[in-house]
Amino acid sequence: MKKVLVLNGPNLNLLGTREPSQYGTATLQDVEGMCRAAGERLGFEVECFQSNWEGALIDKIHEYGRLYKEGAAHGCVFNPGAFTHTSVALHDAIKGVDGLPVIECHISNVHARESFRHHSYVSPAAAGIVIGFGVDGYVLALEGLARKC
Ligand code: DQA
Numbered sequence: 001m002k003k004v005l006v007l008n009g010p011n012l013n014l015l016g017t018r019e020p021s022q023y024g025t026a027t028l029q030d031v032e033g034m035c036r037a038a039g040e041r042l043g044f045e046v047e048c049f050q051s052n053w054e055g056a057l058i059d060k061i062h063e064y065g066r067l068y069k070e071g072a073a074h075g076c077v078f079n080p081g082a083f084t085h086t087s088v089a090l091h092d093a094i095k096g097v098d099g100l101p102v103i104e105c106h107i108s109n110v111h112a113r114e115s116f117r118h119h120s121y122v123s124p125a126a127a128g129i130v131i132g133f134g135v136d137g138y139v140l141a142l143e144g145l146a147r148k149c
Helices: 028-042 054-069 081-085 088-097 136-148
Strands: 003-008 045-050 073-079 102-106 128-131
Touching: 003 028, 003 054, 003 136, 028 045, 028 136, 054 073, 054 088, 073 136, 102 136, 128 136
Parallel strands: 003 045, 003 073, 073 102, 102 128
Antiparallel strands: none
């Protein structure tokens, strides 16, 4: 069974208590459980990883780039959190692994929020984008990966 990485960036470990009016009340553990259940339905083995450190996220993208080339991974669903709006390094990591389909996912509709959230360094490197569907967006992104890639 091919692997799919569900990758979460900074502050997403605080889901459940962090700004519930923006992000809802589901915890990261709840979200990861939803993703594993969706993976079972779609025929993927889902690995979940969260870090507040940019380099750890980059290392994980590199690892999955290698797995993708070996035919062992199908893709990645990635919520880069605030690094979305700042990180050329994450853009370069996705471009650098060349091929791994990455679906960028945001819980909130970033375009309806502050202007500094309107630009994403990740989007030009992403295979698709899911924005504003709450935590259900992770499942929609996994379904998109199954259909598109
Ligand atoms: C977010 C949106 C980002 O702007 C923010 O910094 C986050 C979460 C979202 O899922 O809506 O941490 O990626």
